[in-house]
Amino acid sequence: xxxxxxxxxxxxxxxxxxxxxxxxxxxxxxxxxxxxxxxxxxxxxxxxxxxxxxxxxxxxxxxxxxxxxxxxxxxxxxxxxxxxxxxxxxxxxxxxxxxxxxxxxxxxxxxxxxxxxxxxxxxxxxxxxxxxxxxxxxxxxxxxxxxxxxxxxxxxxxxxxxxxxx
Amino acid sequence: xxxxxxxxxxxxxxxxxxxxxxxxxxxxxxxxxxxxxxxxxxxxxxxxxxxxxxxxxxxxxxxxxxxxxxxxxxxxxxxxxxxxxxxxxxxxxxxxxxxxxxxxxxxxxxxxxxxxxxxxxxxxxxxxxxxxxxxxxxxxxxxxxxxxxxxxxxxxxxxxxxxxxx
Amino acid sequence: xxxxxxxxxxxxxxxxxxxxxxxxxxxxxxxxxxxxxxxxxxxxxxxxxxxxxxxxxxxxxxxxxxxxxxxxxxxxxxxxxxxxxxxxxxxxxxxxxxxxxxxxxxxxxxxxxxxxxxxxxxxxxxxxxxxxxxxxxxxxxxxxxxxxxxxxxxxxxxxxxxxxxx
Amino acid sequence: xxxxxxxxxxxxxxxxxxxxxxxxxxxxxxxxxxxxxxxxxxxxxxxxxxxxxxxxxxxxxxxxxxxxxxxxxxxxxxxxxxxxxxxxxxxxxxxxxxxxxxxxxxxxxxxxxxxxxxxxxxxxxxxxxxxxxxxxxxxxxxxxxxxxxxxxxxxxxxxxxxxxxx
Numbered sequence: 001x002x003x004x005x006x007x008x009x010x011x012x013x014x015x016x017x018x019x020x021x022x023x024x025x026x027x028x029x030x031x032x033x034x035x036x037x038x039x040x041x042x043x044x045x046x047x048x049x050x051x052x053x054x055x056x057x058x059x060x061x062x063x064x065x066x067x068x069x070x071x072x073x074x075x076x077x078x079x080x081x082x083x084x085x086x087x088x089x090x091x092x093x094x095x096x097x098x099x100x101x102x103x104x105x106x107x108x109x110x111x112x113x114x115x116x117x118x119x120x121x122x123x124x125x126x127x128x129x130x131x132x133x134x135x136x137x138x139x140x141x142x143x144x145x146x147x148x149x150x151x152x153x154x155x156x157x158x159x160x161x162x163x164x165x166x
Numbered sequence: 167x168x169x170x171x172x173x174x175x176x177x178x179x180x181x182x183x184x185x186x187x188x189x190x191x192x193x194x195x196x197x198x199x200x201x202x203x204x205x206x207x208x209x210x211x212x213x214x215x216x217x218x219x220x221x222x223x224x225x226x227x228x229x230x231x232x233x234x235x236x237x238x239x240x241x242x243x244x245x246x247x248x249x250x251x252x253x254x255x256x257x258x259x260x261x262x263x264x265x266x267x268x269x270x271x272x273x274x275x276x277x278x279x280x281x282x283x284x285x286x287x288x289x290x291x292x293x294x295x296x297x298x299x300x301x302x303x304x305x306x307x308x309x310x311x312x313x314x315x316x317x318x319x320x321x322x323x324x325x326x327x328x329x330x331x332x
Numbered sequence: 333x334x335x336x337x338x339x340x341x342x343x344x345x346x347x348x349x350x351x352x353x354x355x356x357x358x359x360x361x362x363x364x365x366x367x368x369x370x371x372x373x374x375x376x377x378x379x380x381x382x383x384x385x386x387x388x389x390x391x392x393x394x395x396x397x398x399x400x401x402x403x404x405x406x407x408x409x410x411x412x413x414x415x416x417x418x419x420x421x422x423x424x425x426x427x428x429x430x431x432x433x434x435x436x437x438x439x440x441x442x443x444x445x446x447x448x449x450x451x452x453x454x455x456x457x458x459x460x461x462x463x464x465x466x467x468x469x470x471x472x473x474x475x476x477x478x479x480x481x482x483x484x485x486x487x488x489x490x491x492x493x494x495x496x497x498x
Numbered sequence: 499x500x501x502x503x504x505x506x507x508x509x510x511x512x513x514x515x516x517x518x519x520x521x522x523x524x525x526x527x528x529x530x531x532x533x534x535x536x537x538x539x540x541x542x543x544x545x546x547x548x549x550x551x552x553x554x555x556x557x558x559x560x561x562x563x564x565x566x567x568x569x570x571x572x573x574x575x576x577x578x579x580x581x582x583x584x585x586x587x588x589x590x591x592x593x594x595x596x597x598x599x600x601x602x603x604x605x606x607x608x609x610x611x612x613x614x615x616x617x618x619x620x621x622x623x624x625x626x627x628x629x630x631x632x633x634x635x636x637x638x639x640x641x642x643x644x645x646x647x648x649x650x651x652x653x654x655x656x657x658x659x660x661x662x663x664x
Contacts, residue, residue, distance in 0.1 A: 011353060018444045018493050021343060021385075023355050038278075038287050038311040040328050053353075112204075112350045116449050121204050127293045130312050135301040145204040146296055161350050162206050177519060184610045184659050187509060187551075189521050219519075278516045282615050327516050370610075370619050370643040372660050444536075453536050459625045462644050467633040477536040478628055494538050 002043040002076035003133055005030060006068055008050040008057070008091075010084025012111035012122045025051040029115045030082065033126050042130065047072065054084020054091075062091050066098055069106060078105045078133035082126075085110045085163075088142065089155050096140045096151040105136045107143050112161045121145065168209040168242035169299055171196060172234055174216040174223070174257075176250025178277035178288045191217040195281040196248065199292050208296065213238065220250020220257075228257050232264055235272060244271045244299035248292075251276045251329075254308065255321050262306045262317040271299050273307045278327045287311065334375040334408035335465055337362060338400055340382040340389070340423075342416025344443035344454045357383040361447045362414065365458050374462065379404065386416020386423075394423050398430055401438060410437045410465035414458075417442045417495075420474065421487050428472045428483040437468045439475050444493045453477065500541040500574040501631055503528060504566055506548040506555070506589075508582025510609035510620045523549040527613040528580065531624050540628065545570065552582020552589075560589050564596055567604060576603045576631035580624075583608045583661075586640065587653050594638045594649040603631050605639045610659045619643065 007013060009025035016023055028048040047068060050061050065081065072079050083091060088108055095106060109129040115122035121144075129143040140151040145162045153166040173179060175191035182189055194214040213234060216227055231247065238245050249257060254274055261272060275295040281288035287310075295309040306317040311328045319332040339345060341357035348355055360380040379400060382393050397413065404411050415423060420440055427438060441461040447454035453476075461475045472483040477494045485498040505511060507523035514521055526546040545566060548559055563579065570577050581589060586606055593604060607627040613620035619642075627641040638649040643660045651664040 014353075016355075016445055016449055019490065021346075021355075023348075023353075036285075037290055038328070040311055040313075040326060042312050113348055116451070117348055118448055118450055119202075123289075124203055124293050127290050128297045131294045131297055131309070131314070132301065134312070134314060135298065143297070145206055146208050146300070147206075148297070148300060158351065160206060162204070180519075182521075182611055182615055185656065187521075189514075189519075279514055282617070283514055284614055284616055324517065368617075369622055370660070372643055372645075372658060374644050451534075455621075456535055456625055459622050460629045463626045463629055463641070463646070464633065466644070466646060467630065475629070477538055478540050478632070479538075480629070480632060492538060494536070 001041060001134060002045070003078045003080060003130070004045045004047060004072040004076050005080045005082065006047045006049060006065065006072070007082040008054070008061070008065060008084070009052040010054045010082065010110050011114055012082055012125070013051070014114040015116055023114065025053060027051065029122070033115060033123055036123060037127060037130070039130070045076070052084075054087040057084070057087055057091070062094055065091055066095055069095060070099065073099070073102055073104055073106060076104070078107065080107045080109060080129050080133060083108050083110050085112065085156050092140060092142065092151045092154055099140070102138045102140065104138050105133050105141060106139070107133055107141045109143050167207060167300060168211070169244045169246060169296070170211045170213060170238040170242050171246045171248065172213045172215060172231065172238070173248040174220070174227070174231060174250070175218040176220045176248060176276050177280055178248055178291070179217070180280040181282055189280065191219060193217065195288070199281060199289055202289060203293060203296070205296065211242070218250075220253040223250070223253055223257070228260055231257055232261055235261060236265065239265070239268055239270055239272060242270070244273065246273045246275060246295050246299060249274050249276050251278065251322050258306060258308065258317045258320055265306070268304045268306065270304050271302045271307060272305070273299055273309050275309050333373060333466060334377070335410045335412060335462070336377045336379060336404040336408050337412045337414065338379045338381060338397065338404070339414040340386070340393070340397060340416070341384040342386045342414065342442050343446055344414055344457070345383070346446040347448055355446065357385060359383065361454070365447060365455055368455060369459060369462070371462065377408070384416075386419040389416070389419055389423070394426055397423055398427055401427060402431065405431070405434055405436055405438060408436070410439065412439045412441060412461050412465060415440050415442050417444065417488050424472055424474065424483045424486055431472070434470045434472065436470050437465050437473060438471070439465055439473045441475050499539060499632060500543070501576045501578060501628070502543045502545060502570040502574050503578045503580065504545045504547060504563065504570070505580040506552070506559070506563060506582070507550040508552045508580065508608050509612055510580055510623070511549070512612040513614055521612065523551060525549065527620070531613060531621055534621060535625060535628070537628065543574070552585040555582070555585055555589070560592055563589055564593055567593060568597065571597070571600055571602055571604060574602070576605065578605045578607060578627050578631060581606050581608050583610065583654050590638055590640065590649045590652055597638070600636045600638065602636050603634045603639060604637070605631055605641050607641050
């Protein structure tokens with residue numbers, strides 16, 4: 001099983017700067033998460049392409065995600081995209097409309113609380129995405145908080161701090 | 167989604183006794199694991215029935231697991247069984263032969279390192295089982311280390327410290 | 333041994349708000365830290381009085397810390413003050429000048445990284461302060477990063493992200 | 499400040515073997531503990547000499563600890579000894595009787611629960627010992643659970659799972 005994980009920043013990847021006390025997207029934390037998991041039968045390729053709060057993502061950024069996903073979905077058995085939750089649905093709908101018949105699962109995930117926090121949901125969500133990637137049929141999904149939600153129509157429920165579908 | 171989790175002890179549930187320095191099955195750690203996960207759309211029922219190293223499980227113990235699984239598989243959408251890895255394949259084969267057409271997924275999981283350890287694989291394996299329970303077709307499985315293995319023929323690979331199939 | 337711990341907010345106590353992604357002083361984390369330590373022979377009294385970034389502390393806030401310290405230093409064997417690092421030296425110098433002969437140790441501590449982060453120095457610094465409180469002579473101190481620094485003349489070394497003395 | 503830390507095994511250093519499920523003294527965990535602390539002004543030298551449950555320590559082992567302590571107490575500002583709690587008092591009394599006027603603090607510490615466990619007291623006890631090493635007068639001590647206990651007369655209170663003095 002061969003998977004590509006594309007990281008784009010977002011809450012899940014925010015890290016703390018001790019000089020100024022800010023919490024920002026400085027680098028990817030994906031290697032740390034993967035290092036804490038046991039994945040004996042999985043070949044993972046990382047593509048760390050964007051380091052931003054998803055509220056700051058531009059159309060060019062989303063287009064970059066689209067183009068890289070198109071490329072990587074032909075090279076492996078699944079594509080996972082770490083994405084900020086605030087505009088995840090925008091990028092998800094874009095991919096849903098632009099990639100008509102994906103050859104494999106394309107799964108968005110992220111976190112409500114950055115990985116660096118003790119009580120983060122980041123490891124849970126990545127763990128879930130990695131196993132869902134083996135089980136779901138081709139399509140565009142959000143996998144988070146023990147749920148598998150398929151585009152179109154996935155949205156962030158800000159009150160419950162999780163995702164849902166119409 | 168409604169799931170029953172049956173705990174039987176095993177490595178995953180071993181806890182440390184500070185009085186005598188032993189590492190044994192004194193109680194279930196499942197509540198702690200579930201408390202660390204975000205599961206907004208999942209109703210879980212716990213059945214803590216056995217507190218043993220799986221090497222000490224008797225035929226009566228395995229029969230108890232079988233009978234309880236038969237009962238619970240009719241009450242929900244999946245049954246997950248926390249089990250010691252050393253004799254997991256015995257209980258798994260028993261269920262495979264006795265339960266001909268399970269109405270839902272029956273998933274065994276466990277850990278190579280007890281939950282109480284910092285580097286345990288317990289949370290990963292429970293997280294994976296909980297999401298696989300939503301995705302796999304009815305059958306008897308081991309879910310662990312990002313793999314979904316279906317009975318019959320699942321065995322513990324002691325050298326690689328994980329499970330595999332013939 | 334009887335100690336009063338006064339909390340004033342600061343980096344050590346910043347917590348994450350999942351609704352808006354902010355990192356602020358919403359509540360005290362002291363109870364969590366103390367709950368993770370073994371302190372069989374210590375009676376601790378908490379006074380959670382201020383919930384602010386120390387850059388936002390006013391003269392009134394510092395005066396409140398001074399007055400409460402004056403009161404509590406007579407009621408126990410030591411006073412520990414959790415304080416933001418950015419203006420810790422200001423409050424420390426104030427106490428140094430206003431409290432001429434403290435009857436017991438008055439120890440400031442804090443953290444360069446909030447307690448809620450995995451790699452925080454918060455637990456280390458509180459642990460150190462609690463044991464230094466048993467050992468140092470009366471005076472006004474900063475205890476952090478395995479160092480005991482006595483006022484006057486303690487300052488934050490922003491480059492090395494720790495405290496030092498002239 | 500220059501400290502030597504001698505490790506001898508004991509509960510604090512027990513690690514889990516996934517092949518056979520045993521919890522034993524295979525190697526030292528001291529480097530991991532020190533790596534989790536911020537110690538900008540401390541030079542530490544490690545001497546990992548014994549890897550045993552302290553119930554298995556022989557007279558030769560205790561003599562080795564004595565001879566190495568004699569050597570290292572002349573080379574630095576303090577000696578810390580990680581030791582199993584079950585026979586810590588024996589080694590402590592030996593050093594107390596053999597080293598009449600130590601030139602610096604000699605501090606024993608350990609843990610009731612191995613470092614590898616989530617709820618271990620190992621980091622607390624090492625943190626406390628490292629700061630007490632800067633503050634106590636020359637002598638032989640146990641530092642653990644926010645207490646500083648001086649030999650002779652220190653003993654393990656098995657019921658309360660901590661140390662005390664007569």
